Amino acid sequence: AFPSAAAGLLGSQPMSAGQQQQQVASAGGVGDGLSTAQALEKLALVTAKLDAHIAQLVPSGFTTLASLPAEHEVHSLMRQAGTIAACTVSRDESALAMVQRIFKRMYEQAGSGARLATQVNVQIISAIDHVSKKVSRFVSDVLRYSDDERHLHGEIVGALLHAGLLSMSELSSHLAKHIDGGRNVQATAFAIRLVRTAIVDEHIATASDCAELLAALSKLAHSPSPPDGLLRLLEDASRALGGSGGAGAGGASGAGGSAAAGTSSIGEVRMALAARALPVEEDADPGLARAREQVLPLWSEWLALYDLPIQSDKQQSTYISSLHTAGWLRHDTQGERFLKVAVETALASACPTTPPEADGKPTVSFAPLDALSKLVVLMIKFKSTPPDAAPSSPEAKKQPALQLGLLSRALAALMTHLLKTYDTRPQDFNQRAYLRILGSWLFELNAPDPALDQIQPQVLSAFAAAFLALQPSRVPGFAFAWLELISHRMFMPKLLLAKGQRGWPHLQRLLVALFSFLQPYLSATELSAPTRTLYRGALRVLLVLLHDFPEFLCDYHFALCDVIPPTCIQMRNLVLSAFPRNMRLPDPFTPNLKVDMLPEISQPPRILSSVPAPLEAAGLLAEVDSFLASRQPFSTLHELRTRLVSADGTPKAALISALVLYVGSVGITALQSGQAQAQALAHSAPMDIYQHLVTDLSPDARYSLLNAIANQLRYPNNHTHYFSCVLLHLFAETTNERVQEQITRVLVERLIVHRPHPWGLLITFIELIKNPRYKFWSKGFTRCAPEIERLFESVARSCMAPGSSSGPPGALGAGGEE
Structure with a gap:
């Protein structure tokens, strides 16, 4: 410290x-x-x-x-x-x-x-x-x-x-970015010491002051080898802050303000601890056995009440009040023990160790699980404030923080049990049981209810943190249930419709976790039946997003394409085909379409991912900026070739993708600010980088480079136009027909799969095959075999509007270079 x-x-x-x-x-x-x-x-x-x-x-x-x-x-x-x-x-x-x-x-x-x-x-x-x-x-x-x-x-x-x-809040925000996902080792160690001093040892800051830094450290705890001292810090911070509901000093300052933010950050800390499977063992917690003796009769009483043919709200409310009076709802060790015993007992009753059913599914009884779900929901909705308390009273202001704290502890108790069972008794693990509980909580806690409406954004954040902690790379046996949960109708749409798009980063992280898990399986030659089913599920999620929330895919296309394997062409096309709902796409087959004259073509797209971050992490950003500013030193171009591939020659696809987009963004800014003439595109610093890499990289690395360029061919915007010009210029200026063949491959393989096809991809390929400047049909690779020739003719016909074959070549003008 x-x-x-x-x-x-x-x-x-x-x-x-x-x-x-x-x-x-x-x-x-x-x-x-x-x-x-x-x-x-x-x-x-x-x-x-x-x-x-x-x-x-x-x-x-x-x-x-x-x-x-x-x-x-x-x-x-x-x-x-x-x-x-x-x-x-x-x-x-x-x-x-x-x-x-x-x-x-x-x-x-x-x-x-x-x-x-x-x-x-x-x-x-x-x-x-x-x-x-x-x-x-x-x-x-x-x-x-x-x-x-x-x-x-x-x-x-x-x-x-x-x-x-x-200001601790400003310092927290700065350090959350500065630790760079743990890559900045010195800053990460400093952040761990700072949080311990400020929250655990000296109590000079509240959870809301450190919210961003606590969230960043909690995400870092999910890594396979977290920094020294981090897990112990999160345990101590959770214990130090849990007693006050997360608000710390001054926690009652506002229900929707600092108290809720602080409780949300504590929830992320608890989810991270649960994900690391660090539960308190019974031997180390002698009070747990005593709590079990006290809780089991209460659980039996609740089951009898829940099984009544006619449910009585008054009886249930009286039961919850008795739990509150006995101290079982408190934000302390006693409250955590109650939740732990209730979760263990319900799951033990629901998943007995009996032979599987006839269809091979493990036996599961949903009644105890539904009883547990109902009990926790009623506990969260319970108001400890007097009925006549004013909304502005300190007790009423503390209520949202208490509710969120209870939800976080319930999620942590369930996650701890899930991970412990999966790690120690995998043969007894039944994902349907946990799916039932989490699905019930999602439905009940996100339904319109005056008792919960005030904290709904924080409820969604708590579930998002829990799902991220349970991602398939951590619990592969929970993957199918996990995919169903993150696409749940009471989770994904509400997360995306949250005010100010505050839920978008949560869903982006969850989708990145999904595709990162699928990547090695989808890269295999043959897909197993489970992988194929999970792939189809992911495809359906993207289809829902494309139809209902296309702006989300537009804004996060960079991060999503980085984790989608190159072999999943249709999946990537779904992401790249998204366009804003307020835009009408021009018909790419329109004769004499002047792409550079479209009003949308000068507008930049919104990209919410951090493009320079991979370059900065690799130590390339300063060198690239220097070359883009002065086109010096020339040695930078030679160094890029070696730094974009691993020691074994494997291309660093994510780094190449970041370089392509960052360099292009700088080039577009220079063109639009008047620092360079449009006709000087071919003689600009960005084009120097692209041409040098296309020439010098190995075929595998060049394929990654060309794919990164093609990933920017989307709906009408200045990125689509610029990168279309770049790709066509590279095709026209190279003297190496193998490079031209590889450019064609990147375009054609995206066109031969089922629709949808990105708009920018279509206008680029149409320009390539119609404009005589590129002499496409004279290239040897278009006629190297009869089946290849038929393939090109088929793709060309599908890309041409009816009756356009007789039109003059090059009428589209997509290249913008003539």
């Missing part, structure tokens, strides 16, 4: 600017005001005196400000820094110059381990901050935007947080 550099900061409160000016004036320190240079000189005198004091105090055992007497001169010297800043002519300019100097000095002194020096420097910055409010913004920007990893110093950051000079 961090050394508690800020613990017990004393120091007198900084004076107001007027008081500071009076003090300096009475001391004869200034006349009409100090210049920035004079202020820095006076600051140097103050820091020199402070250094002398620190050099004497530390050997004497005074290692913190809290250990110094209140009348010690160090306190008055720290206040003088603020006084100097208050008496300058230009306060903001001088304050920032002074803070820059203190900041540099603070990091230089921190290496010696002098905690007192760190506290003194932070108090100086705090005194100057009372003069100019730009100081705290400067401190935050230095830590967020600096490339120097040394700024992530635990002792200093902790002291800045204690002093209020740094």
Whole structure:
């Protein structure tokens, strides 16, 4: 953990600017005001005196400000820094110059381990901050935007947080991105230490303050080998925050605000822990056996109540109230034990160890599972607040956080049981039982209900986190049930219709998990029956998205195509055929269609995936940017060839895809901003990269490159037009017929599968075969065999409008280069 550099900061409160000016004036320190240079000189005198004091105090055992007497001169010297800043002519300019100097000095002194020096420097910055409010913004920007990893110093950051000079929520948001999925090892280790200090050890932040960082660390816990200390941190954080329902200090500030956000992040932490299968064993939890003795009679009572021919809401409500009075609904260890025992008992009753049924399916009784589902739903809906409580009362404001906390713990209990059974007793694992429970919860908790409407977005997020933790790569035996759950009519549509598209990233991660699992199986020559069934299910999910939510596929096409195997051409075509619902596609078979004159062709598509991230992770981004800006050095082109393939020669398809799209985006921006003439496309830096790679890469790597270009041939937009021009230019300018053959292969294999076909793909291929500039029909590969010749003729006929064969070649103008 961090050394508690800020613990017990004393120091007198900084004076107001007027008081500071009076003090300096009475001391004869200034006349009409100090210049920035004079202020820095006076600051140097103050820091020199402070250094002398620190050099004497530390050997004497005074290692913190809290250990110094209140009348010690160090306190008055720290206040003088603020006084100097208050008496300058230009306060903001001088304050920032002074803070820059203190900041540099603070990091230089921190290496010696002098905690007192760190506290003194932070108090100086705090005194100057009372003069100019730009100081705290400067401190935050230095830590967020600096490339120097040394700024992530635990002792200093902790002291800045204690002093209020740094916002934990802003730092959390920055670190969530900076750890780069765990690839930035130093930043990840720092983030783990920071969360432990801020939440577990010193309680200086709430779950809502750290929501983004907790979510990022929870996702990192799903990796096969999480960083050292991460799982233990998540356990400790879940325990530290669970007692307050996740709101922490001030958790009742608003039901839909910080409390709900904090509880949502705690839910992700619990899902991550459950996914790692780290349940508390009975031997380590002696209270579990005692809880089982108490819970089993309650469970029997609930079953008897649930089995009544006529369900009584009043009786059920009375039963839940009795559980609440007995403490079984509390957000503590007792509440977790109740849920764990209830889940174990229901599943043991539903899935007895008996021989399978005649059809080979394991035996399962749904009655205990439905009883468990109903019980948990009623527990979540139960209101512990008095009926006459006002909506603005603190108790009413806490209710959503309590409901979300209970849902998270119920999901975690079920996931823990699922994973434990799958890992230790796979022969007894029955995915239908868990599907029944999760499906029931999805239906009940997402149906319109005044008791739940307020927390529905967070409910969907909790289920999304649970499903991500149970992804097929973690539990292959749960894959079919998992696919049914993520496509459930009470989950996927509601996730996509959530306000502000907040549910889209969740579904994107789930689909990426699905295709990542399928990739090695779909790349095989022969598909097994289970794989074929799962593939058809995934295909149907994409069809639903294409029909009802095409914008989702449009915005995430880059991330989805990266994980769809090259052999799954129809699946990829489904993603690339999506276009916004408010757009009418021009008929690609229209004679004399001028693609470059279409109004939509100048508009950029929205891409929600991070395109530069793979390049940055591979250390290529700076080099590519440098070459795109100056077309120098030429050696960059040669280095790309080796860095885009693995040591064994396997192409890095995801990296190639990111490079193609990033380079093209820069080229499009240059063309549209007037930095380059449209006719100069052939002589631009992006085209240099494309031509060099097409020429130098191995056939396998070149195939990945051409596929990445073809993946941008979608609905009318400036990316489709640009990459259509790029592909046609590469075909026209190369002297290697093998490259032309490979370009043709990439286009034709996407056209010979069943529809739909992307609009941009059609206009590109029509231009290629009709425009005499490309001399397509004179190429030897179009007539290398009778069956190949017939194939090309068939594809050409299907791509031509009726009666267009007699039209003049090249009438479409898709290339935009003539």
